[in-house]
Amino acid sequence: AAAGAAVAGAPPTRPVVPALAGPFLPAPEPAGTAAPCEPAAAPVRSLESTGFYADPAFSRPDPVRLRADADAARPLLDWLALVQRAVARHRAGEAGAASCALSALDAWAKNAALLGAFNLQGGYHRKWTLAGAALSFLAIREAPGLDPVALGRTGRWLGEVAEAVRPHYERQSAAIISDVRNNHAAWAGLAVAAAGVAGGNRAQLDWGVARLRAQLGQVDERGVLPQEARRAAMALHYHLFALEAVAALERLAAANGLALTEPERAAYARLRDLCLAAAKDPSMMEAIAGAPQSDPWASPRGPLASANGLEIASVALPDPASEEALAPFRPFASRWLGGAVTGWWKPGEGPIRPAAAGP
Incomplete structure (x- = not known):
């Protein structure tokens, strides 16, 4: 038999932890019997x-440009949906589903997807896609029977995409609203950290966790993120969006023994x-931001219907008020958070490091 081939009748091997x-x-x-995988999605390189x-506060979306941006990014979301349908089947206990998810990821890795030319808005989509892809990979990588070559190649590729994402968020910016300080920086941190865990790159994990600490360092005594409060009608949307990345990063950090300080927690x-x-x-946010809240992505059921960050935060910081508020809207899911949110994030507060220890 070829090296690495499974022995007939033997249980499938698991990758090294x-x-x-x-x-x-x-x-x-x-x-059960493995179902066939869905056809692969065409890789997006650039x-x-x-x-x-349409305004300096980034609070009034132009409908025509909004639709054009959604159309441009659709192949990325369609690919994540393909990957995460397989992840969901794996989490339901279906044989072969993890291999389908890995195959869909590896197809992009083999074709150097996401490593071509990206402008500013395209780069935002690359970052969010990396977060969703890396978290999806982490959801399946320890399944039995996966191809070790594909695992290694996909982990390395995710790390390469992370290195392409990083430079934009390492630059200096004095802008009043800046993507090196606002929710974009938090999402870059999540994407790079998750890719770092996927590829075994501790420096990338640390880089991402530094963005988590920077976000928490901006929270004022009211719980407000000043960068997002400047977004006028979109302030609530962007607080919730920033919390998604913050909450997911905190879980990723805690899983690897990287503790928040008491002030950070x-x-x-x-x-x-x-x-x-x-x-x-x-x-309440209208009073903080000075504008009635309006969100083109809002669910008809209200802001809580898409509060994925609150759902993840409830795992780290459980409290009865969150449980009561979120229960009617479960299950939560997000393409950029790896698919299903409810029920899959490791619980526990994690260690609390004394403030004097520093980051």
């Missing part, structure tokens, strides 16, 4: 798109509390 831990609970043991806000709790209160009563 990775040096860096993922943030998800394990899936059940696969069982992407250019156009920003859609207090800031996290304030941000969570503000987001929960404002999602229940948007007039």
Whole structure:
């Protein structure tokens, strides 16, 4: 038999436990007959798109440009959807589903996807796509029977994409609203950190966690992120969006023994509390931002229906108010958070490091 081939009748081998831990609970043991994989999606190597806000506060989307941007990014979302349908089947215990997810990821790795030319808006989509892809990889990488060559190649490729994402968020910016300080920086941190865990690159994980600490360092005594409060009508949307990356990064950090300081955990709790209160009563954010809240992506069911960050935060910082508010809207899911959110993030607060220890 060829090297690495399975022995007939023997149970499938599991990959070596990775040096860096993922943030998800394990899936059940696969069982049954493997279903065929869906056809692969064409790799996207480069992407250019156009920003859609029509005002300096980035609070009034132009509908035509918004649709054009969504159309440009659709192949990325369609690919993530393909990967995450297989991840969902794996989490339901279906044999072969993890291999389907890995095959879809590896097809892009083999074709150097996401490593071509990206303009500013295209780069934002690359970053979010990397976050969703890396987290999806972490959800399946320890399944039995996966191709070790594909695992290694995909992990390395995710790290290469992370290195392409990093430079934009390492530059200096004095802008009043800046993507090196606002929710974009948090999402870059999540994308690079998740890719770092996927590829065993501790420096990338540390880079991402530094963005987590920077976000928490901006939270004021009210729980407000000043960068997002400047977004006028979109302030609530962007607080909730920033919290998604913050909450996911905190779980990824905790899984790898990277503790928040006491002041950081207090800031996290304030941000969570503000987001929960404002999602229940948007007039609270109107008073903070000085504008009625309006969100083109909002669910008809209200802000809580898409509060993925609150759901992840409830795992780290459980409290009855969050549970009561979120329960009617479960299950939560997000392409950029690896698919299913409810029920899969590892629980526990993680260690709290004394403030004097520093980052």
